[in-house]
Amino acid sequence: MGKLRILIFWVGACAAVDPRIVEQEKCTLNDRRVSIYPECMQGSNLILWCDYSNYTRIPDPDNIYRSKSCRNTLKLFVNDSCISELTEDQLKKYGNIEALDCGRNKIRILRRSVFRNNPNLKEIDLSRNYIKHIEHGTFSGLSRLEFISMSSNLLDEIVESTFGELDSLQRLSLHNNFITLLKNGTFRYLRHLKVLDLTGNEISIIEDGAFDGLDELEMLHLDGNKITGLKISILESLRNLKVLTLSHNYLTSFPPFQRTYFPHLHTLDVSRNRISAIEDSNLATLPKLQNLKLRDNELRSMQDDVFSTNEELRMVDLSGNNLTEIGRHMFANSCHLEELNLSDNRLKVFYLDWYLSVIGNGHPLGNDIGRNQWECTCDIYHLHKMLRYKKVWRQTFPSDCYAGLDNERQPTKCENAPLHLTPSYHCKKKTRTKSSKRYDYEAAYDVSAVRKQMELTTISSSTESLPTMNVSTIVMLVAFITALLAAATMVVTVIYLRRRHGMRHEKQRTSETGREDSIYIADPTSA
Structure with a gap:
């Protein structure tokens, strides 16, 4: 048994491949990846999977199978392959496609009008590529597009024309890029956008009017950037904002919300910054605030009237600060408070x-x-x-x-x-x-x-x-007891049958022995 375990260990060690080596040898002659789908596989609802392949371009739908064509494909997945460029000719035969997922490839640029022949596209995922430039008019004609993911690429600039004429776009993910500046009117034409993710960039400057036109934006994520200050004029147009996250930045002061009324904002995350003070006027214009994260800042004290107008508070995280004093009546109006974290302070x-x-x-x-x-x-x-x-x-x-x-x-x-x-x-x-x-x-x-x-x-x-027991717990307990009784009954039955079979076998053996003895005595020639 010990030798078998050692053998299994060495087999597993030899089979394991360093992911860095896999990435270096990907799409080369030494490519040692395990091909999950040697060829494209077609699933239900007209879905085509071509993941983990050596395709250097989008596969031709007429040459994938000999007996049929895949032109009616609605969802195409070519993840973790060797595609280096997307062209209009590669996609023109997929006229009905609604979702294109080409993540973890080697695409470096998006050409103009590359999706001209795919007007039904609703989702495009090009994350984890090497895209550094998006030409003007790349997404033109995609009036039904609702989701774009360009995360984990090499983008360092977003201009006004990059996502122009996308009236139906609702979610845009640009996290983990190298964007340093948001210019005026960058997202002007995204009138129906609801979620904008800019997490993990290098944004240090946000110009006035950068978020103009985002009248229906509900979630704005700016975590993990280099923002030192935030003008309230930048957020004035975001009246429908519900979630704002600014954690892991360099903010030295609390965002000045007192000048603009945000009637729908319920979650605010400014943790892991350098905020040293917060006043009651900072939160006076946030009547629907429910979740407030202020952990890992430099707060020293908070007065009684800080949350005087925030009656909807459910969660407040003040951990990891330098708090030595908190007003006794600070949460007097927080009727719905459920979680209050005061750990790692000096109280x-x-x-x-x-x-x-x-x-x-x-x-x-x-x-x-x-x-x-x-x-x-x-x-x-x-x-x-x-x-x-x-x-x-x-x-x-x-x-x-x-x-x-x-x-x-x-x-x-x-x-x-x-x-x-x-x-x-x-x-x-x-x-x-x-x-x-x-x-x-x-x-x-x-x-x-x-x-x-x-x-x-x-x-x-x-x-x-x-411990309380609901109906499902009682049913499970009854089923467990029933199964236990059935198993015990089975064991007892097996033991009984084995004993009975042994007794019968012993009795039969005794009778056969007596018969042989009688035959032996009756046959004198056998002596």
Whole structure:
């Protein structure tokens, strides 16, 4: 057995090929790739796969099979092949094609009117090539085109005419290129574009009017660039924007949203920048903001009124900053808060007010407040008393904060201490959605009501911590028990049959032995 394992190991080691060698030898005489599809394979719905081939051009649909033509192909895949150039002649026989996927080839340039004979194209994926230049009019005539992916190429410039006359385009991916500048009117003619991905470029300058014409844009991704500042005038035309990501840049100040109203923006990611301060006016024009990521910046303190107008907040990530102080009433109006990450800061004083909405909305365990410098206060004791999850945050707070928690009979200084919770007038009459729980915020108005609410929360949390079983779990458990009983019955039956068969065989053998003895005695000549 040991020799067999060694043999299998050496066979696998010899079969493994360094991916760098594969890439260098690709499309050469030493190409050692495993050809998954030796020839093109045609699937259902008129799909043609020619991936992992040595094709240097788009295959002729009339010469792929001898008995039939593939001109009616709707989706053509020629990924990871040896195509070095796309021409109009190569694609003219695919008049009905709707999706073209030629990723991971060796294409270096896109010629003018290369898709002239393919007016039905809806999706084009040319990612992971060597494209450095796109000629004017490359995509002309494609009035139905909805998706273009030019990611992981060598593009360093996008001009106004590059994607002109594409009224139906909805998604454009340009991530992982070398674009350094976005000029005025670059995307002017993409009126129906909804998703623009510019992640992983080298953009450092965005001119005014660069996003003009993008009236229906909903998602803008600018992560991983070299942006040091963002003028609000650049984003003024994006009134329908819902998601804006600016992580991994060099922003030193929070984007000045206070000058323009963004009624639909619900996700904002400015993590991993150099932002040192944030004011209440920065978020005042974002009434629908739900997800805010500010992790790994240089924030030091935040005041009470920062989120005063953001009542729809669901998730706030402030981890990895230099926070030493947070306003006690900062989340007083955040009635829908579900996740609050304060880990990896320098906070010392913990306030139970921060997590009232989180606990009330039923998400006490989806938060992280670790790796701070917490001081032992009564709010920590009441937090554990409320949640009854004593082991969840045991490494978060100092050990002396657990006095009285392990032994419920032991009195503590915080047992009868009054709670000074934030009276949230905005959350008093608000309710959560149907799928979420409702928390009684009226309990924040007097200490007796708070203690009563804490007792109810303790009981409910302790019952919720028990494993619950729905119908599918019960059915699976019954099926498992039934299968176990059937297996046991089968084993018992087999054992019984084997014993019975053995007894019968023994009895038959005994009778045959007696018969042979009688024959032996009756035949005197056998002696």
